[in-house]
Amino acid sequence: AQTVTQSQPEMSVQEAETVTLSCTYDTSESDYYLFWYKQPPSRQMILVIRQEAYKQQNATENRFSVNFQKAAKSFSLKISDSQLGDAAMYFCAYRSGFPQGGSEKLVFGKGTKLTVNP
């Protein structure tokens, strides 16, 4: 079974600075998808960024980018020019590219709480 590990329970960053959140995963599959979700205090789960394992190019969405190292099974999230609204729990998630029975089940890490200091 696949597992996702987020080794940083909490992180903090100064407003306007850059922070990197770590995520590692364990899988024997070659085709899969990785996601970062953000959960602000409102508890809504918001998709931040998505990466296909077969793509070598790192995904980017505005101030959010990933460093995807397939051989190392690492998928870190970099937030540039941090804003107060970025404060949230961030979850890394894995989805098989060949989902059993056609399901698209997600496996989540335990999350990293990000605090943004003004």
Place this chain on the structure above:
Amino acid sequence: DGGITQSPKYLFRKEGQNVTLSCEQNLNHDAMYWYRQDPGQGLRLIYYSQIVNDFQKGDIAEGYSVSREKKESFPLTVTSAQKNPTAFYLCASSGRTATGQPQHFGDGTRLSIL
């Protein structure tokens, strides 16, 4: 606007009582999911459904039941057999045909014991 609606936002359960959490989506998604979130934990899958009238157990299905009579609806019942039901419950959906589509989430229901 398309989305996922969960109700109620807060729910209280008495001992020995079954309660049902509602999840409705108008995204025309085939697959729907129920997750449980506890403090300090990631989301854990309770049940999922790929098509109408079919569903499968997730990692922590004991004490829960679901139905999928309509594509739009996937209610979750927390039965009296679930001895520790206090948690935040999230419903999600995704399109089945296109691979790699992200799951979309509702706003959640917080269940507490009276």
